[in-house]
Amino acid sequence: MKSIRTELAIINGVRFILVTPHNSNTDKYPLYCIEYFYNGKQSKVKEGVKTIYNKYLEQVKEFKSVNKKLLLLRNLFEFKINELVKPIRVEESFSDSTITIQTKVIDALNKFFEYHTKRHEIGEIKDIYNYTERDKKVTTFINKNFANLLLSDLNTTVWIDYRSYLKKWGLGNSTINLQMVYVKGFYIWLSQIMELPITNHASKLKKLDITQQQPKFNEIKQSLFVEFFEVVKSSERYLRLHLMARLVAENTLRPIQVLNINVKHVDLPNRTITVFDAKGRKWRKIIISEVVKELIQKIYENTIKAERSIESEDYIVGFYNQTKQRKIFAQTMFRERILLPFKEDYPQFAHILIYDFKHTSITKALKVNSVYEVQKRAGHSKVTTTQIYDRSDNISRPITVEELNAIK
Structure with missing residues (x-):
């Protein structure tokens, strides 16, 4: 790992990340910068960052608390962040916050995503990742093909073209359907939240038939499967990744289910965890392996060493120098960090x-x-879902008359 990425602040939906070299970095000129993504562009600011960080290293030597270290780091960089935020705030102050039927479609889509970002900031939605990915696809398409189109000129043809555009990229029918759900949500926001007299063109399009799509078998090659777990168990810095991959592989949990596990859900003495299945809308109990138990125990030990108390509402993936207590370690954070x-x-x-x-x-x-048996472990409500993964040959052996006679 060449760099350490630390979140300094989130202001107006813009995340500012401090990038500093890892101890193992041997580059002659390692990277020190503040990285942020705004208005479709990624920026990296290097000026003065190394000087401030070196000042932080001098002052933090006597600190033991991880929280105090992070607070000092953010305080030292506060004025630098404020400098970067100024042009963003100026640009926002001059932008028209109202949307009319004569607003450009691309501008309306940007406001729609801002709406979801604010919902995420106040905790109304837990994860912004799916919204970010869907927004990126639709805004890229509109910018490329209909940059100057107004809401008043929007029609069904635009979304037929968008669906074809997604299909050309090789996306599956189910993924394309989800993209169209995002578009329909855009229309609902325009009509019900922004109160514009606009027809929901996307609702006129039929969903693509996912039954005609070839099932995806994302099976990891045996050699890579073995190598992955050898690597993650070799170093404690991969502790959370090891735990996540184990629970997904051994108990076939979804990654979001793992991220939602609180301390109160874990019964280490009995090696069980209670998890919520959002698709089936029910709680179920899983038995964990001895290795998973040891990994969770290690996270608890590290938390105590960092002078942090372990509370029932804490998440097993996330705390101890990763995120605030009682705050979920979101999928985007897990992916990026x-x-x-x-x-x-x-x-x-x-x-x-x-x-x-x-x-x-x-x-x-x-x-x-x-x-x-596999259906129960996977938490599938229908056995037909489990059968999608069955790649065995469609061949069955006979049950002989003698064997049938033996059955009483």
């Missing part, structure tokens, strides 16, 4: 997603377990 730096160090895993461990686990388990 843990997964991406890991993949930079080990590029052979660059194409692997955390969700692939769930796919691999189900596919492998079907080779040795009954489909109903």
Whole structure:
């Protein structure tokens, strides 16, 4: 890992990240900068950052509390962040906050995403990642093909073209359907929140038939599967990644389910965790392996060493020098702070997603377990969902008359 990324502030939906060299970085001129993404552009500011950070290192030597260290770091960089925020605030003050039927579609989409960002800031939605990805796709398309189109001229043809555009990129039908759900949400926001007299053109389009789509089998190759777990167990800095991948692979949990596990859900003596299945809308209990128990125990020990108390509302993935207590470690944070730096160090895993461990686990388990046993472990409400992962040949052996006679 070449760099350490520390969140300094989130202002008006813009995240400011401090990038400093890791202890293992051997570059002659390592990177010191503040990184932020605004108005479709990523910026890196280097001026004065190294000087401020070196000042921080001098002052922090006697500090033991991780929270105090982070507070000092943010205080020292506060004036620098304020300098960067000024042009953003000026630009916002001159922008028209109202939307009319004569507003450009691209401007309305930007305001729509700002609306979701504010919802995320106040805790109305937990994760902004899916909104960010869907916004990026639709704004890229509009900028490229309909940059000057007004809301008054918006029509169904635009969204037919958008669906074709997504299809050309090789996206699956289910993913395209979700993109269109985002577009429909845009229309609902325009009509019900912004109170504009606009027809919901997207509602006129039929969903793409996902039954005609080839099932995706994202099975990780055996050699990479083995190597991954050898690597993550070799160093404590991969502790959270190891725990996440284990729970996804061994108990076929979804990554978001793992991130939502509180201390109160964990019963280490009995090696059980109670998890919520959002799709099935029910709680269920899973039995964890001895290794997972040890990983959670290690996180508890590290938390105590950092002079932090362990509370029932804390999340097992996230606290101890990662995020605030009682605040969830969001999927974007996990991806940016843990997964991406890991993949930079080990590029052979660059194409692997955390969700692939769930796919691999189900596919492998079907080779040795009954489909109903695997269905229960995977938390699928329908056995047909589990059967999608069954890649065995459609061949069955006979049950002989003699065997039937033996059954009483």
